[in-house]
Amino acid sequence: MASADTTWKLSAFAPKPVVQAALLAHDLIDDWDYELVIAGREVAEDRPDDWELEGWYPRKPGKAQKAALAGLFEGRAPKITVEELPAADWVTLSQQGVEPIRAGRFHVHTPDFPADPDAIDFVIPASQAFGTGQHKTTAGCLEMLGAMRASGMVARNIADIGTGTGLLGFAALALWPRALCTLTDIDPVCVPVVEENAATNGIAMGPRSGETVMVVADGMDDPLIRIRGPYDLLIANILAGPLVELAPDFAKAVIPGGNLLLAGLLAGEQEAAVRRAMGRAGFRMAARLQRGDWAILWLRRRRTR
Missing domain, CATH: 3.30.70 (Alpha-Beta Plaits)
Structure with missing residues (x-):
């Protein structure tokens, strides 16, 4: 049994x-x-x-x-x-074969490996498989976040939709340490995972600048997500279908000129469908990475005239 x-x-x-x-x-x-x-x-x-x-x-x-x-x-x-x-x-x-990874400015590893003093370092247990940085979409998002920061982009209010382990939100907060940060996931199981990972990595939980709040929500459907917006950086490493459905909600939640980082979509048909949906919602492409078969997209919301 x-x-x-x-x-x-x-x-x-x-x-x-x-x-x-x-x-x-x-x-x-x-x-x-x-x-x-x-x-x-x-x-x-x-x-x-x-x-x-x-x-x-x-x-x-x-x-x-x-x-x-x-x-x-x-x-x-x-x-x-x-x-x-x-x-x-x-x-x-x-745990087997989960070696530390270096993704741009970030080093992500399990507790079994030492930190890298020359990188922005995060410890994520390997049992939390999706979101350890091992998956190409997560690692690609970390690379793109570093590229955003290097371009001079400034983020003051960040949301990570479908956060899982909290890693991408933590990484954004490390790059823009004075920002507000909101993490969301549809699965309540993620709450203790995020809280544990935040404590391990020295991330403060709270509503103030430089801290992060965790919300259990289906997509953008939560009053706290709306109250804490609008956002100038919204991250969503989920799946292509939900990304297409959420495009209008993302447009409402991101300020004109604000930034959208998307992943979890395969290059090809999935990417094309997501790009069409985001274009209809008022976003334009800023940059793109491809890691393996996965596309990572940086888009900006068009400014209103």
């Missing part, structure tokens, strides 16, 4: 375009089971065209979860395997 701490993993292996098409299909589903978290990745660096669609579920997956994953594929779905990942083993596996 599985323990309450067990995680289950579903896997489907297919060529890169097939998995990317499945990720696009996922973005278009409004009633997806939020407990079934999915991601796509290449199997190995020397096999860039072989990808795996991964799903994680807190209980033993049943027919509904397998069918949901299979339904993302056009035509005949690849074989879906299911494996149980006990909590202790999962944490051990998550």
